[in-house]
Amino acid sequence: MHATTVDELEATGISARGAARELAALSTETKDRALWNIAGALRSNVGEVLEANEVDRAAAARNGEGAATIGRLLLTPERLDSMAEDVLSVASLPDPVGQVLDSRTMDNGLRVERRSVPLGVIAVIYESRPNVTIDISSLCLKSGNAVILRGGREALHTNRALVDLARRAISDAGAPEQAVQFIESADRTLVGRMLRMKETIDLIIPRGGAELVRRVAEEAAMPAITGGVGVCHVYVDRDADLEMSLEVAHNAKTQNPWVCNAMDTLIVHSAAAPAFLPRIAARWAEAGVEMRADRRAMSIVGPVEGLRLVPVEESDWSTEHLALTAGVRVVDSYDEALDHVAAYGSGHTEAIITEDRDAADRFLDMVDASVVMVNASTRFNDGGQLGLGAEVAISTNKMHARGPMGLRELTSYKWTVTGEGQVRS
């Protein structure tokens, strides 16, 4: 049963709460068996999932969606296989629950420990590729949390097929299939109701556009982890390696411009600009990147065959472009670059390219963002790339979790105290 009405939504919450209690006590073996079953089911139910996917893609085409959107929706046997691999890699990670985080014995003999426990019920609202449905389900399962999924309307049939398959696989492993709940309705009023279900939802995570994130941050009655909106910078310092700067800035902008960790603004030290800017401009002319340049960058770049070069506007500096567009600014000092990042960055991902060790260290110390980088592409802010196995979201909050959220970030802890009758005096 997938919720399509408000009453069903509330029932979904209660059912998830019940499953969460069972999940908290499940053995690692049972949870891993459920994950193996999901991986197996993704490989043995290819026809069923692709058929549902075909329905979604046909509907998207009828609604006049572009090739990019339909491409993001597309599942193939290869993509299903790669989703199965991801599930197996979550299964192979250590169980994040029941770990002793600290342990000490006090002078009075009390033994004090902190143990990791699941958060409970996690709700995720997302507008993403269908693989996210399985990614989130497997991370929540492994961390002993029940999950309520609310995916995008355009992937409804695909997501439903994936959830059905996952629930059967979980049940076959002897775990509660209510661990994964699915909100089927595209009705937006349901989201409003969901945001008030603080008795049954412990944490809500919006994964989607800025409007969704803002709505959840403002309306949610339960804790929310927001993020995913990245105004990200690459700063090419005066002592930067020229070739490295070209590779990293190009990769940060073009490797996948539609995601939150893509570079939005390129900041270049005036000492590096004359050698660097014309060359990146040439590459971007070829790749179709529009440069929104400040006056100095405009004059240094000069005319480049095929380059889309337009004067930057103030609003560009605080825009997450999600497109082949980059703001470009020339600064006269390191501090000017840091000030720009502090003023316009969204605390997501910030990178410096430099050969100066002190400049690098100071950047890592001073810049306040979920991930700060030296000599690497901003595109590495990703749970998989940073060794978490996978991620539920990238948090730009400072509370609880910051940056990519993997298994550990889906847990809380409790203190245990064991004595022999100690009392307080």
Next chain:
Amino acid sequence: MHATTVDELEATGISARGAARELAALSTETKDRALWNIAGALRSNVGEVLEANEVDRAAAARNGEGAATIGRLLLTPERLDSMAEDVLSVASLPDPVGQVLDSRTMDNGLRVERRSVPLGVIAVIYESRPNVTIDISSLCLKSGNAVILRGGREALHTNRALVDLARRAISDAGAPEQAVQFIESADRTLVGRMLRMKETIDLIIPRGGAELVRRVAEEAAMPAITGGVGVCHVYVDRDADLEMSLEVAHNAKTQNPWVCNAMDTLIVHSAAAPAFLPRIAARWAEAGVEMRADRRAMSIVGPVEGLRLVPVEESDWSTEHLALTAGVRVVDSYDEALDHVAAYGSGHTEAIITEDRDAADRFLDMVDASVVMVNASTRFNDGGQLGLGAEVAISTNKMHARGPMGLRELTSYKWTVTGEGQVRS
């Protein structure tokens, strides 16, 4: 300057935000020097503080406050000395900022670390003893956070004297005195404004009654850590040691009944009740504890000279008594006790008294609370008692921090990634 108007309140936020940036970069030495200075000032400005305290106590007496409230307000040279000791003990703790929490090198050579960083600006609304003003200031200072304090009206002069002294001490150490901000006005509309200052306050912590906690949880635009409301149980199991049960239950109820970690409800297994209940009743008759007993407990206790014994009402089970009052229930099984705790507990502190190792382990596993205890008084749920040095509050949230919040719970982290030009393919 202490804020007394809305405009001053906003200025306080901006000033705290500026101080937070400086604090994040301060050396451990400077922070510790500031703490030593505060401890010194508490010992060398006794007259000034006691004079202010006298003003508050006289006002409280004029307002008809009882001896208990005035006693809580009272500062003495000894209490100031003990506050100074507490500050020195915070200074002696390791710096929670700048610690490398994780570190790994990925296959592509990227070096990935997580480093602890301050949260930023923390606001605390409290209605407590004046020592809390210094406790919170010193914990925030050591963890590199700026703090905005809003204490109770009844301690206004005392708190102002303590904050003035702390700010001078901080400034003398070469740290920004704006690190500690004080809201002077008793105007309640200021609190409403404060709860919306999400641009300048990163975390708000209410320490006070249930009404304040509820208001903050509902209205705060920034993350809030709530807690401090404890409906706490002691369960005397069938295999409990009789003398230990008496000592622990008595201590949990009477050692300080006015605080959140005092026991509210005593649950007794029917096999232990006939030997235990009459004896605890006799002690409570002497100590003036009112027993609100269920029918079976009533009949087992029988008439005890001087005992206030009344039938329990359903609402008692979910009441934090904050008084010499205890609900008493007899159960026929361990599971009945666990069900009662799950139904009525507030997730604060829960204890079992038992000699049965399996029963103890199951209690620690199954009970969902910030601190779960075996054979120890609930009164040990306290930052100092559990080895944190001191505490800002006791969280009953699961996000970010649970249980007593010490220095580590006042930090966030950032990821740092260092490469040699790696790009994503």
